[in-house]
Amino acid sequence: MDCFGTRAVVATALHTDIIDFGKGQPSLSLLPxxxxxxxxxxxxxxxxxxxxxxxxxxxxxxxxxxxxxxxxxxxxxxxxxxxxxxxxxxxxxxxxxxxxxxxxxxxxxxxxxxxxxxxxxxxxxxxxxxxxxxxxxxxxxxxxxxxxxxxxxxxxxxxxxxxxxxxxxxxxxxxxxxxxxxxxxxxxxxxxxxxxxxxxxxxxxxxxxxxxxxxxxxxxxxxxxxxxxxxxxxxxxxxxxxxxxxxxxxxxxxxxxxxxxxxxxxxxxxxxGLADTVLDGLRRVYAERSAVLCRAMRELLPAVTFVEPTGGYFVWAQLPAAQSAAELLPFARTGGVAFHPGTRFSSGGFGRHVRLSFAYYDAPELVEGVLRLAQVPFPSTRQTA
CATH class of the missing domain: 3.40.640.10 (Type I PLP-dependent aspartate aminotransferase-like (Major domain))
Structure with missing residues (x-):
């Protein structure tokens, strides 16, 4: 069984060296x-x-x-x-x-x-x-x-x-x-x-x-x-x-x-009037990308819990019990996907959390990134905070 307790999934034909959900920035296609x-x-x-x-x-x-x-x-x-x-x-x-x-x-x-x-x-x-x-x-x-x-x-x-x-x-x-x-x-x-x-x-x-x-x-x-x-x-x-x-x-x-x-x-x-046009375009795209990411997570990572965002850039997700995001990260990178572990965002705690950004990637890459996460083998069963 993989780290998320999910069924086996089949990788898509999309080839990207690494899909980095840690990128909290817009994609080049969104720059006006x-x-x-x-x-x-x-x-x-x-x-x-x-x-x-x-x-x-x-x-x-x-x-x-x-x-x-x-x-x-x-x-x-x-x-x-x-x-x-x-x-x-x-x-x-x-x-x-x-x-x-x-x-x-x-x-x-x-x-x-x-x-x-x-x-x-x-x-x-x-x-x-x-x-x-x-x-x-x-x-x-x-x-x-x-x-x-x-x-x-x-x-x-x-x-x-x-x-x-x-x-x-x-x-x-x-x-x-x-x-x-x-x-x-x-x-x-x-x-x-x-x-x-x-x-x-x-x-x-x-x-x-x-x-x-x-x-x-x-x-x-x-x-x-x-x-x-x-x-x-x-x-x-x-x-x-x-x-x-x-x-x-x-x-x-x-x-x-x-x-x-x-x-x-x-x-x-x-x-x-172009600032309003740019902003409204970003809001529309980010809403679409957020929905794609969350839908893929619900389908492929059912053991991961999160609240679907209503704005911004990020999904804050919690791994199943006894799993460490920091320990998972190097294995995820080997599998072609990355994220920020929750421990980066505090001086203590949040060891089971990951921050995933949907701002940088289009829908196919977001789905591919979740597919890759779903196939990452978990290295340890040590309990985390």
Missing amino acids: LAAWRAATDHCLAQGDAGLLQYGADEGDAGFRESLAQFLSRRYAMPVTAAELVVSAGASQALDLVCTRFTRPGDTIFVEAPTYFLALDIFRDHGLQVVGIPIDEDGIRVDALQDALVHHRAAFLYTVPSFQNPSGTTMSAARREQLMAVSRSHDLLIIADEVYQLLDFGSAPPPPLAAYVHTARVLSIGSFSKICAPGLRLGWLHGAPALLNTITQSGLVQSGGGLNPFVSGAMRSLIDL
Whole structure:
């Protein structure tokens, strides 16, 4: 019997050296080259040489105005340019937050599990990470309150909608509870909201950006997930007082506004209506790919449990009892398939979990990847956490 307790399956004729479900990025076919060419041509036709200058600390004013209008429409709530500061992607925004709001040795809270590369950024800054468990409604506020008894945290890092890796979306009630804790403990909330707009037809609750004037919240957004990663363009959304802390950093003061030229082209993409077209196309494709992956898993991996996502990039799946995802991975690679084991997303636990991304591959490759998983022999019966 194979590692998943499934019946024998027959491999397809699709030949790919390795299908890596760990790739949390869009496939090349989804990158909007033609739309970006049109936007860049439109931007350059304006004759604004200022886009080739260092630029304002907050970012190009025209772009921030267009971004505010875009977010107001997509978030279904008012957003102003004064609430936005441009970043070179979400990762750089998070690094700036760590630089300006923490010192080495500080404690921060994260969800358990959480985005594994964010953990790397926190380690780079010498931060002590305390995990707060989540459930089907998002971060457990009762566990957060218990942690606050024992720790003074510089901030809480959360991915509220279509969480990486679990796909969980924080409920509206849980968001209100979290904001109440933020106010009562003066706790800074760093909301990584890069998946907020990637729903598959049913919008999540309003982003935590909705609370920037009533609690200490900094929301991080990025065009990496809703347009193209190579743009390296994102934003911080917050009250002006918090944003001022960001723009007073040595990095911004030395280099000026972040990514001014790409900001100008993105302004054209928004103003021409192409940003909406690109985003809606991605939502449609990801919904289709998610459905294909989940259908194949239900059919070929019946012993694996998961909740079908309603947005984002990922399926968070649990292997049968007594199986270790980390031990399985090298055998899976030999069989031509890879994934991220759950242990990457926390300092402990989740040994039976795997994160599978459906963003990178078309339907035939997704099905082939599941077929390959279903044929992987399991190396051990040692019980895992």
